Amino acid sequence: MKSSSPRNIMKYNGSEFSPNDADVTYHNWMLTYPSALTSIEQIVNNTKGKRISLFLDYDGTLSPIVDNPDHAFMSNAMRAAVRNVAKCFPTSIISGRSREKVRKFVGLKELYYAGSHGMDIMCLVQSPAYHTTKVPNYIFFA
Numbered sequence: 004m005k006s007s008s009p010r011n012i013m014k015y016n017g018s019e020f021s022p023n024d025a026d027v028t029y030h031n032w033m034l035t036y037p038s039a040l041t042s043i044e045q046i047v048n049n050t051k052g053k054r055i056s057l058f059l060d061y062d063g064t065l066s067p068i069v070d071n072p073d074h075a076f077m078s079n080a081m082r083a084a085v086r087n088v089a090k091c092f093p094t095s096i097i098s099g100r101s102r103e104k105v106r107k108f109v110g111l112k113e114l115y116y117a118g119s120h121g122m123d124i125m126c127l128v129q130s131p132a133y134h135t136t137k138v139p140n141y142i143f144f145a
């Protein structure tokens with residue numbers, strides 16, 4: 004009975020489609036955890052007057068998931084994006100990998116690194132003068 008019941012029509016990017024179970028699960032998940040990209044205005048409002056620090060995961064976030072963990076390389080475009088955002092905010096990488104391994108993969112000395120799921124943390128010795136770069140408006144309205 005359940006499989007023959009008519010399904011609701013969903014809309015995505017202006018197109019209508021009949022969702023399967025994975026679509027429905029994803030849709031419900033997105034209601035609970037909306038994408039930051041569709042909530043930029045709300046995020047900006049919530050951060051007004053606050054100091055911002057960015058914490059990033061490595062595998063599956065900065066790098067693609069691949070079969071061989073030693074080949075989980077980050078693209079140069081991603082590295083440039085992280086380098087740029089670190090000019091605006093203190094930026095940390097937190098990984099399940101060893102701290103040295105993830106630091107070598109990322110290769111940016113201006114970041115903080117936490118390895119072994121946060122058990123091994125390396126801080127910057129120098130005061131982060133480079134965080135003073137003004138955040139460009141286009142980040143907020145992209």
Ligand SMILES: O=P(O)(O)OC[C@H]1O[C@H](O[C@H]2O[C@H](CO)[C@@H](O)[C@H](O)[C@H]2O)[C@H](O)[C@@H](O)[C@@H]1O
Pocket residue numbers: 060061062063067068069070071072073075097098099100101
């Ligand atoms: O906290 P993360 O930085 O996301 O690290 C979590 C684990 O990532 C690595 O394993 C995962 O990525 C591999 C490469 O894409 C993939 O082959 C593996 O199946 C994934 O589980 C890393 O090897 C682990 O040590 C980290 O704990």
